[in-house]
Amino acid sequence: MLRDYARLGIGSLFKRKLRSWLTMIGIFIGIAAVVSLISLGQGMQAAIEEQFFQLGADKVNIAVKGPNTGPPGSNSDVQLFDSDLAVVQRVKGVDVATGRLVEPIRAEFNDKEIFLFVATLAQDDDERELLVDVANVDEDNMLYGRTLKPSDQWKVIMSENYLEPKFDGKGLKVGDKVRINGQTVDVVGIFKKTGNPFVDISFVMNENAVRDLLDIPEKYGLLLAKISSDANIRNVANAIEKDLRNHRGLDEGDEDFEINTAEDVLDTLSTVLTIVTAVLVGIAAISLIVGGIGIMNTMYTSVLERQGEIGVMKAIGARNSDVLTIFMIESGMLGMVGGAIGILCGVLLSKFVEFAATAALGTTLIQAQFPWYLILGALLFSFGVGSIAGVFPALQASQLTPVEALKE
Amino acid sequence: MKQAIIELKNVWKTYEMGDVKVHALRGINLKVHKGEFVAIIGPSGSGKSTAMNQIGCLDIPTKGSVFLSKKNISTLDESDLAQIRGKKIGFIFQKFNLINTLTAKENIMLPMIFQDVPEDKRNKKAEALLKLVDLEERMDHRPNELSGGQQQRVAIARSLANDPEMILADEPTGNLDSKTGSSVLEFLKKLHKEKGTTIVMVTHDKHVAKQADRIETLKDGKIVGAKT
Numbered sequence A: 001m002l003r004d005y006a007r008l009g010i011g012s013l014f015k016r017k018l019r020s021w022l023t024m025i026g027i028f029i030g031i032a033a034v035v036s037l038i039s040l041g042q043g044m045q046a047a048i049e050e051q052f053f054q055l056g057a058d059k060v061n062i063a064v065k066g067p068n069t070g071p072p073g074s075n076s077d078v079q080l081f082d083s084d085l086a087v088v089q090r091v092k093g094v095d096v097a098t099g100r101l102v103e104p105i106r107a108e109f110n111d112k113e114i115f116l117f118v119a120t121l122a123q124d125d126d127e128r129e130l131l132v133d134v135a136n137v138d139e140d141n142m143l144y145g146r147t148l149k150p151s152d153q154w155k156v157i158m159s160e161n162y163l164e165p166k167f168d169g170k171g172l173k174v175g176d177k178v179r180i181n182g183q184t185v186d187v188v189g190i191f192k193k194t195g196n197p198f199v200d201i202s203f204v205m206n207e208n209a210v211r212d213l214l215d216i217p218e219k220y221g222l223l224l225a226k227i228s229s230d231a232n233i234r235n236v237a238n239a240i241e242k243d244l245r246n247h248r249g250l251d252e253g254d255e256d257f258e259i260n261t262a263e264d265v266l267d268t269l270s271t272v273l274t275i276v277t278a279v280l281v282g283i284a285a286i287s288l289i290v291g292g293i294g295i296m297n298t299m300y301t302s303v304l305e306r307q308g309e310i311g312v313m314k315a316i317g318a319r320n321s322d323v324l325t326i327f328m329i330e331s332g333m334l335g336m337v338g339g340a341i342g343i344l345c346g347v348l349l350s351k352f353v354e355f356a357a358t359a360a361l362g363t364t365l366i367q368a369q370f371p372w373y374l375i376l377g378a379l380l381f382s383f384g385v386g387s388i389a390g391v392f393p394a395l396q397a398s399q400l401t402p403v404e405a406l407k408e
Numbered sequence B: 001m002k003q004a005i006i007e008l009k010n011v012w013k014t015y016e017m018g019d020v021k022v023h024a025l026r027g028i029n030l031k032v033h034k035g036e037f038v039a040i041i042g043p044s045g046s047g048k049s050t051a052m053n054q055i056g057c058l059d060i061p062t063k064g065s066v067f068l069s070k071k072n073i074s075t076l077d078e079s080d081l082a083q084i085r086g087k088k089i090g091f092i093f094q095k096f097n098l099i100n101t102l103t104a105k106e107n108i109m110l111p112m113i114f115q116d117v118p119e120d121k122r123n124k125k126a127e128a129l130l131k132l133v134d135l136e137e138r139m140d141h142r143p144n145e146l147s148g149g150q151q152q153r154v155a156i157a158r159s160l161a162n163d164p165e166m167i168l169a170d171e172p173t174g175n176l177d178s179k180t181g182s183s184v185l186e187f188l189k190k191l192h193k194e195k196g197t198t199i200v201m202v203t204h205d206k207h208v209a210k211q212a213d214r215i216e217t218l219k220d221g222k223i224v225g226a227k228t
């Protein structure tokens, strides 16, 4: 029975004039906003959680401030030194603290030279464990070969990104010899993508080897501290900040370094996300209301235009409830068609944002996700908006008496 | 005694236009028996269409009562009345009144949809009716692709969809040229003769009315004479 009514509704739907389709624009914009919002939001959520997981809730990192376009700490006039690390290590509540070098290098292989970054692993066992943990380059994450041992000198590992033919048509494999700033180095392992974009694009070597190779005696690109489980991470982060400030002879507020906890990162990201969400939800809500009013308007027009038809249907046995159902389905379908176009546009929009983010920012952080329930939900929702908007016109149609309706 | 399908007892219909009261019907008494062919004639504005609306249970009288198969229709609620109307009465209108978005066949199936007739039965019946009105090859055409005479034949087929006890036709030939009109009329007569269908027809053409078993003449909302 409903199927027959749906057919009746759809039949007159496709006989409609352009003008009545235009009124769906509101629905269409609203649904497009909702779909792109949710798909991007979900992607961001996943990315944020991954980052959070990676840094870990019990860790803080310290990096110099400044215009950073490369990996943290890779290019800046301000620098962190051994003595800064020593200060951090002395702060109460700090379990382990270590530093990482992130330096640009030239890598030559297959007669092709490319520029990239090398990140280091500390020599000390505890410090090394912390870095391996954060960078996710332990033995379990190796795809081929092995990870670095503290005793390795001219050995290097890198992510599976380098399996791709980056060197003039050739990729790297375990056993290859690469020249780094003129020094021959053995590839001993390839690790799976860690999800940390900076680690994934860098070579990883031991700290001693890099200091020898690049002749850097004491600077660090990034300091990292693990906070003991019984200490409050905020308090410890504040203590580190105060001690470092004193050590570097800076006034409060003039710090040339910044301290980030996983919580900070998460807070910033979710604040941004909340604002973006609020704006989009606002646009979506307004559009949906406007769209609903548009549908209501066309349905009223439609009831007027088809008064005779309603009269005939009543004369040949349609009950009020039948007429009501037919008109509700019709306006629901009107909403749903708008919704379907909106979904399509929403998908395209978020794919575009994803693409633009990847191209412009080089980040894989923004990944649009389209779970089936989002698509289905959006369709049902737009059907719902359409039929709710159709309630009053449909009621009006159903309550016409047959004689009234037949008289033109 | 013959069985009455519809009976109007002292039916009044009054329209209030502001302060003015228009009495479209002033105490009509009318009985239509099973198998009868009744014509209603009268000048324009005499209340023929208003009377038809009462006979067809499309409207409730201001005063008096209408009995459909001995049941007073004012005791029925809207949905029961629609159900009974759809089942027992077939309508043919002067302006055909087909649904423009539906094909000929779908138009014929529509009354059956409202009676919950299953789909396969609906299809069969619609095809048989199309054959009866000689429009089988036009079943997928929409009304605007059909001539007036063809549209009226589709409308006749539609009125027969639920095997009604009575067919009501308000000037069925009014929008047709005289040749097509008389073929439609022939068809109705054949239905009446061969299948014993009960027909009530409004016309202001005396020659058309002569085809009927009985003529009721309306004037100023009153029946002024019946002729058999």
Ligand SMILES: Nc1ncnc2c1ncn2[C@@H]1O[C@H](COP(=O)(O)OP(=O)(O)OP(=O)(O)O)[C@@H](O)[C@H]1O
Pocket: B015, B016, B017, B022, B023, B024, B042, B043, B044, B045, B046, B047, B048, B049, B050, B051, B204
């Ligand atoms: N809805 C209405 N409101 C007010 N007056 C009405 C209404 N319907 C009919 N009338 C009046 O009732 C009277 C009878 O009208 P009706 O339509 O029954 O005439 P008719 O005999 O069918 O005429 P015609 O041959 O022109 O179709 C007319 O005077 C008409 O103006």
Ligand SMILES: [Mg+2]
Pocket: B048, B049, B050
């Ligand atoms: Mg009339």
